[in-house]
Amino acid sequence: MAAATKTFDIASIPADGVGHEVVAAGREVLEAIATNSGGQFGFEWRDFDWGSEYYARTGRMMPEDGLEQLKDLDAIFFGAVGWPTVPDHVSLWGLRIAICQGFDQWANIRPVSMLPNVQSPIVGAHERDLDWIVVRENSEGEYSGFGGRNFSGREGLGEVSTQSAVFTEVGCERIFRFAFDLARTRPGKKVSKVTKSNAQQYGMVLWDEVFDRVAQDYPDIETESVLVDAMAAKFVLRPEDLDVVVASNLHADILSDLGSAMSGSLGLAASANLNPDRRFPSMFEPVHGSAPDIAGQGIANPVGQFGSAALMLEHFGLDVEAKSLQVAIDRTCEQGILTRDVGGTASTHDVTQAVIDNLG
Structure with a gap:
């Protein structure tokens, strides 16, 4: 197969919990879209194992030079951060917010719409x-992030934050x-x-x-x-x-x-953390969390990740492909292929395959 005319270098950071499942699903869909382009573009994925498991091994959510490793890539495809073994403020500030602030991703967009067949x-x-x-x-x-905690040595309830x-x-x-x-x-x-x-x-x-x-x-x-x-x-x-x-x-x-x-569900919500000046890569992620209660069961809703993928395609100027993905999401919902959080019985894989089948 001939090399793609344009290759986008993407950081893949599943991070924690269901992030691994939905990022994998999102990559499948994006690869299908690239295949359908007939060689006009493709994706080069750079895998990063950062997150709470990385923290357990190293004491950090990502390496000290993490931003340096990411800065020359075209975008960041992110899953979800957070796990019961790591305090939430540590996991969030150590990875997601560190990327957002470090790359001056000052505009976050979160579309809200009603999908067919979703109550x-x-x-x-x-x-x-x-x-x-x-x-x-x-x-x-x-x-x-401006502030602090002081006076912890005082007796009684003397600490101030x-x-x-x-x-x-x-x-x-x-x-x-x-x-x-x-x-x-x-x-x-x-x-x-x-x-x-x-x-x-x-x-x-x-x-x-x-x-x-x-x-x-x-x-x-x-x-x-x-x-x-x-x-x-x-x-x-x-x-x-x-x-x-x-x-x-x-x-x-x-x-x-x-x-x-x-x-209908947080699992449907997409978002983009944008550096509109394009001095740094932007990051695309679903709004939902890492959902430890269902992680690894193959039932996570990938639609939020797919919507985030559509926002990434728009960011690359691939408006037709972004629209095609949104239409495929709508068609999948119209067909009643829904995960449990929105009243269906489909698995993550079922929804992913249906969206791929429904791509124009």
């Missing part, structure tokens, strides 16, 4: 044509412009900004002010400002009014999980 807890979800994207500021805010949320004009402006540019590509042409500036009078007031300034450069885009608690209610009560929702690191993390639950 949503929202009444009439499929008839209401619900489809929106959460844009998460992914580099600062509440997950900046601080955790600072950091908002910068640069960080706010770039994520808002990203959200507005994205809204221009969508039918709704609306950006909903999530805030809590009534209670957080410094960081989130700056957040609001920068949004208002940036919005002036996009007169064609409708805007609204919604307090995070009101937005949580709006997700449930008026989701048809949503198009692009932009929020801080913490707020978007929570709201996007709510959106995933509304679509």
